[in-house]
Amino acid sequence: MYSPRQLERVRKLAYTHSGITLSANKDVMISNRLDKLKRFLENENIDEVLALIERGEHIDTFVSAFTTNKTNFFRESFHFEDLKDRIVKQAIETSGELKIYCSAASTGEEPYSILMTIQEAKELYDNSFLNHSLIATDIDKQVLDHASNGVYELGRNTDDFPSWIKPSKYFKRRNHPNKDAEYLIKVKDALRSKVRFEQMNLMSPSYPFKPNEFDVIFCRNVLIYFNQDDQNNILKKLFSTLKVGGTLYLGHSESPLGLTPYVERFGQNIFIKTKEF
Ligand SMILES: C[S@@+](CC[C@H](N)C(=O)[O-])C[C@H]1O[C@@H](n2cnc3c(N)ncnc32)[C@H](O)[C@@H]1O
Missing domain, CATH: 3.40.50.150 (Vaccinia Virus protein VP39)
Structure with missing residues (x-):
C-alpha cells in the first residue's frame, strides 16, 4: 500500500496534468494504477517514479495511467x-x-x-x-x-452495432496474430x-x-x-x-x-x- 503522502502527490499530479479529480474513495484504484505505472517504467521505487513525474518526465505515460478509457461503438445509441x-x-x-x-x-x-x-x-x-x-x-x-x-476485435467490440450498420462495409478482417479462431477488424x-x-x-x-x-x-x-x-x-x-x-x-x-x-x-x-x- 502507498502512504497518504504518496497518494496525495498522485492526486496533485493527476489534477495538474489532466484536471482529473481522484477522490479519497479511489485509493485502491490509484494504488493499482501506480503498480502498473511502476512496472511500465521498470522502477519499483514509487518515490523515485513520482519525483521523475514532478520534474516533468513521463507525463503522457502518467496521464495515460490515470485516464479511464471505457467506450464502445454506438454507446448511448x-x-x-x-x-x-x-x-x-x-x-x-x-x-x-x-x-x-x-x-x-x-x-x-x-x-x-x-x-x-x-x-x-x-x-x-x-x-x-x-x-x-x-x-x-x-x-x-x-x-x-x-x-x-x-484495429478492433470482432465480436467483443462490435456486438453493439445497430441493425442499420453492416460492419463489412466499414471494416476489413485481419487474422489475429496469436489466436486462429478470432478475428480483428481494421477500419477501412x-x-x-x-x-x-x-x-x-x-x-x-x-x-x-x-x-x-x-x-x-x-x-x-x-x-x-x-x-x-x-x-x-x-x-x-x-x-x-x-x-x-x-x-x-x-x-x-x-x-x-x-x-x-x-x-x-x-x-x-x-x-x-x-x-x-
Ligand atoms: C470514459 S472515456 C469516454 C469516451 C467516449 N467519449 C465515450 O463516451 O464512450 C473518457 C475519455 O476522456 C479522456 N480524458 C480524460 N481527461 C481528459 C482531458 N483533460 N482532456 C481530454 N480528454 C480527457 C480520457 O483519456 C478518456 O479517453
Missing part, C-alpha cells in the same frame, strides 16, 4: 439515431456542410460511429454531396494511437481518412478552434472526471466553438450546468444552443 435522423438531414437541406468535434475520443469507437452514421444517413437521403469533417481529440496519447490505427481507409485525431487537454486555457466553428459537439462521459468549476469552464470553452442552433451531446450522467439558460433540451442529453453565453 440514441445520439447516433438523432445524428442520422435530424442533424444530417438538416445539414443536407440547408448548408450542405457538417463540422463535428468529438472531444474525448478514447480508442476511436465514438468518432468511427459518428462517421458510419453520417455515411448511412447520406445514403438514406440519397445525397453524396454533404461536405462533412470530424476532429477527434483526447488527452491520452496511447488511446489516440489505438484510434488512428483503427475510406472511413479513417475522414477523421483527424489530435492530442488535446480539455483543461487547456483555450482551444485551437474558431468561435462558432462546429455544428455538433460530442462531449460524453468525460466531464464526470472533473470538479464542477472545471466542468463549467470546459463547457463554456466548448460552447463558444459551437454555432447557434448547433447540438451538444453529453454523457448519460452529465448536464450542461451553467449553460442551461443558453440551451434547449431536445432529447436525452441532447442540447441545442439557442444563444451565445
